[in-house]
Amino acid sequence: MSHRREIEFVLNGVVTRASVPLEASALSMLRDVIGLTGTKYACGEGECGACTIEVDGASVCACLQFAVDCEGRTVTTIEGAARDPLAARIERAFVEHGAVQCGFCTPGMVMQARNWLATHPDPTREEIKRAIEGNLCRCTGYVKIVDAIEAACRGGR
């Protein structure tokens, strides 16, 4: 039996308590303890970006962060982001540009694009590609994803 610890943090705007195994990742806490499955598990080692979340304003891989380290922090997942206007704009652009096929990479792509566009509102195409270099997509070939993010910057068109 692994040892657990009770932690408290702000998750998607709500003060949340969870009892987490000491060695668990934030990803397994979100999915297995709290039951929010929008954040995806794919590689589990920082290579694919499917698990991208925001912690204290920074975009990080949930699979690399220790759950206990969320104590006292502000965490946003795709479920929480879905409520803000920027994420809504990105989501709409993804739909309109056919940037979603199987959809497994989509929550991570949207989280990463949202976090990055918040501080880079007017990026070039090259800058967009660099921003999502930590997010892998096995289906789309990326062109439509970059199109969608570019469109989201122009207000969704």
Place this chain on the structure above:
Amino acid sequence: MAIDHYHAPTSLPEALERLRGGGATILAGGTDLMPQSHAGRVKLGPALVNVRRVPELGGIRIDDGTLRLGALSTMSEILRSAFVREYAPVLAEACDHFASDQIRNAATIGGNVCNASPAGDTLVPLLVLDAEAELASKPDGEVKLRRVPRSAVFTGPGRTVRARDELLCAIRVPLPKPGFVARFVKFGTRPALDISAVAIGIGGVRSGRSLAGARVAFGAVAPTPMRAKATEAALEGTVLDDAGIARVAAVARDEVRPIDDVRASAWYRKELVSNLTRRVLGDVAQA
């Protein structure tokens, strides 16, 4: 993988107290620790000491004639720092080539140094910058600091001079002399999320068409990141025209002793060292 205790100290003395007697695993960004523990390559615990809330380990500032990079500085913070851009742009170059945005936001320079991978990306520029590691311990109730020159920090793959009850507090980079230039290049198979097959850093003070006080460092070609003394001697004072650059590149090729692994063969790495040395010196000559 049994962790019995978890501590998140909020001051340096408290953190050092937790490390006394060994038996603790230090956690910073977790980007090495988490995958390594999942793969069973490191055993965590019995105590996990999360140092991310220790203020003494943070911040990037000018202090005591040096650029002080707190051990917790993330790659992203280093990239954004105006001090780094002014006094150690070669370090920013290395951070820009590092992994991906998500990893750069979590990965700390202290973790990169203490993990001591032969391919650690900040290690080569830190060698070129002649940086020092500041280590703290609390053997008998008092916090003790010591500074170790960068080139003496690494003792083998994954091993450093840090004792089990010591914490890396900061990296200190001496403020560069006027005219100091330095460049870094890393070669992998794709720009993002790739472990270097070879990394090279070269620096020195421009004097006419040559470099004085030349420093050359290589990553991923030996068990530890290394200063290349023979290459440095060949570079010192050499006029950086085509012939001079070719001569130095040949010395570099002979000096490194790389291995064959999944990322590249030893022969290929030697060719890379020679070609990249030529390229970097070309850049330095233009700078």
